[in-house]
Amino acid sequence: MAYSNKVLDHYNNPRNVGSLDKGAQNVGTGVVGAPECGDVMKLQIQVEGDRIVDAKFKTFGCGSAIASSSLATEWLKGKTIDEAMQIKNTQIVEELALPPVKIHCSVLAEDAIKSAIADYKKKQGAGQP
Amino acid sequence: MKLPIYLDYQATTPVDPRVLEAMLPYFTSQFGNAASRSHAFGWEAESAIEKAREQIGALIGASAKEIVFTSGSTEGINLALKGVAEMYAEKGKHIITSQAEHKAVLDTCKHLEKRGYEVTYLQPDKTGRVSVDAVAAALRPDTILVALMWANNEVGTLNPVREIGELCHAKGVLFFTDGTQAVGKVPVDVEADHVDLLCVSAHKLYGPKGVGALYVRRKNPRVRLVAQMDGGGHERGMRSGTLNVPGIVGLGKACELARAELVEESKRTTALRDRLERKITAALDFVHLNGNREHRLPNCLNLSFAFVEGESLIMGINKLAVSSGSACTSASLEPSHVLRSMAVGDDLAHSSIRFGVGRFTTDEEVDFAAEQVIAAVKRLRELSPLYEMAQEGIDIKTVNWQASNH
Numbered sequence: 395m396a397y398s399n400k401v402l403d404h405y406n407n408p409r410n411v412g413s414l415d416k417g418a419q420n421v422g423t424g425v426v427g428a429p430e431c432g433d434v435m436k437l438q439i440q441v442e443g444d445r446i447v448d449a450k451f452k453t454f455g456c457g458s459a460i461a462s463s464s465l466a467t468e469w470l471k472g473k474t475i476d477e478a479m480q481i482k483n484t485q486i487v488e489e490l491a492l493p494p495v496k497i498h499c500s501v502l503a504e505d506a507i508k509s510a511i512a513d514y515k516k517k518q519g520a521g522q523p
Numbered sequence: 524m525k526l527p528i529y530l531d532y533q534a535t536t537p538v539d540p541r542v543l544e545a546m547l548p549y550f551t552s553q554f555g556n557a558a559s560r561s562h563a564f565g566w567e568a569e570s571a572i573e574k575a576r577e578q579i580g581a582l583i584g585a586s587a588k589e590i591v592f593t594s595g596s597t598e599g600i601n602l603a604l605k606g607v608a609e610m611y612a613e614k615g616k617h618i619i620t621s622q623a624e625h626k627a628v629l630d631t632c633k634h635l636e637k638r639g640y641e642v643t644y645l646q647p648d649k650t651g652r653v654s655v656d657a658v659a660a661a662l663r664p665d666t667i668l669v670a671l672m673w674a675n676n677e678v679g680t681l682n683p684v685r686e687i688g689e690l691c692h693a694k695g696v697l698f699f700t701d702g703t704q705a706v707g708k709v710p711v712d713v714e715a716d717h718v719d720l721l722c723v724s725a726h727k728l729y730g731p732k733g734v735g736a737l738y739v740r741r742k743n744p745r746v747r748l749v750a751q752m753d754g755g756g757h758e759r760g761m762r763s764g765t766l767n768v769p770g771i772v773g774l775g776k777a778c779e780l781a782r783a784e785l786v787e788e789s790k791r792t793t794a795l796r797d798r799l800e801r802k803i804t805a806a807l808d809f810v811h812l813n814g815n816r817e818h819r820l821p822n823c824l825n826l827s828f829a830f831v832e833g834e835s836l837i838m839g840i841n842k843l844a845v846s847s848g849s850a851c852t853s854a855s856l857e858p859s860h861v862l863r864s865m866a867v868g869d870d871l872a873h874s875s876i877r878f879g880v881g882r883f884t885t886d887e888e889v890d891f892a893a894e895q896v897i898a899a900v901k902r903l904r905e906l907s908p909l910y911e912m913a914q915e916g917i918d919i920k921t922v923n924w925q926a927s928n929h
């Protein structure tokens with residue numbers, strides 16, 4: 395299988411690998427996929443005000459899945475929550491030139507973003523008196 | 524050391540220079556058609572063909588007359604299964620095989636099912652082995668054929684061929700075994716092993732691609748086949764088509780070399796295989812051997828690296844030519860049907876790599892390969908949320924995964 399240069403770049407130099415404190419009130423964590431399916435993405439955002447100031451990921455999956463989640467963390471940093479909600483898997487497909495069999499990797503990355511945001515919002519909701 | 528390093532000897536092998544040398548005259552000066560009976564060109568070709576038949580027969584304990592030339596194992600399998608099914612349809616329409624067979628067997632069986640045959644697909648054990656008891660339990664009065672591979676191409680597991688052959692002969696059922704990976708690697712003797720039909724493919728044993736042979740037993744019992752390719756009636760009417768003389772000469776020479784060198788080569792590849800495993804497992808934890816430690820090809824090592832996905836690992840070891848049982852390397856997005864049939868767990872199936880060593884593999888290459896694998900697995904585990912969970916003491920089997928249905 396031939397990979398685009400961008401996929402190779404993210405695979406060889408993944409951005410924002412790591413973990414944030416999942417217990418922190420201003421950290422949202424999304425874990426999507428399943429080991430039996432060959433992909434699991436963990437994506438975390440740290441939010442100040444309504445802006446994402448940090449994002450981290452860890453991914454079990456093929457090179458395209460690693461690249462999709464790495465790219466997602468790059469895009470998330472500096473965005474507001476509302477802006478982050480606008481990120482679409484098709485943009486990831488385009489940016490990384492993913493072939494059709496790898497589109498599910500981009501879908502998973504979008505799911506991971508939505509899931510991290512939902513977790514953050516849930517924490518904020520729970521924090522209200 | 525030349526890069527990339529070839530560690531995919533189950534996929535195919537390079538042609539041995541001695542084999543190539545034997546073949547070359549048959550492309551140019553000795554180019555005759557083996558079926559030409561009227562001149563020296565034909566006679567020369569025919570005698571080369573007959574010599575190859577002897578060489579192949581000698582390697583597997585058959586007589587030259589029992590060898591039918593084919594284009595490879597896919598054809599040999601098709602001819603054996605369809606040919607027997609058609610010939611013996613009146614006796615019965617039941618066939619026994621296993622879920623871990625090569626696609627050429629499984630898809631041929633599916634084809635036969637559409638034609639009204641019934642096929643039992645035995646599930647192998649966790650090591651990929653089918654027991655003789657499982658075969659015995661599946662036999663029926665209308666069973667005409669048992670088709671079970673000698674050695675599995677993904678995990679290298681060897682089936683108990685002799686026991687299965689004995690059982691089949693005792694019950695009057697024909698026994699076909701796919702010898703593609705086994706012939707030339709482990710001792711094969713169709714008499715002692717009670718095999719009725721066996722396929723060989725030259726490119727798996729240092730011969731050229733596109734040529735193979737089917738052994739068809741001539742006595743006790745005499746096996747009859749309905750030809751699947753009609754034409755000039757070559758190969759005793761079982762397989763028409765002008766013979767691929769240079770290819771067949773290459774197959775013959777490859778068999779001669781395999782026979783002469785089998786014992787020594789098997790020792791050497793076993794040592795290489797085990798050296799690779801030792802180095803890898805000394806440096807990494809959570810490494811799982813797929814296959815059967817005791818009953819295994821000398822040159823095949825299939826490992827699962829837990830918490831690391833196979834395709835990403837292959838990207839990380841791009842200086843090595845290996846295969847993965849992971850979904851992503853196939854068009855289907857399903858992990859290997861062999862690992863699935865062994866119920867190793869889909870997560871481990873996605874993490875599997877097959878390393879195949881062979882005649883031209885060196886210690887230096889194995890050491891380099893081990894280093895590459897160790898470094899890539901370590902790096903990818905740093906990236907893996909599953910490894911992180913494992914280290915936090917979370918059993919990933921107990922997690923309620925929200926898998927998406929994409």
Ligand SMILES: Cc1ncc(COP(=O)(O)O)c(C=O)c1O
Nearest residue numbers: 595596597625627676701703724
């Ligand atoms: C076990 C087994 N059977 C059959 C085949 C098909 O052989 P061929 O490539 O000669 O058609 C292969 C090779 O891929 C194999 O490994």
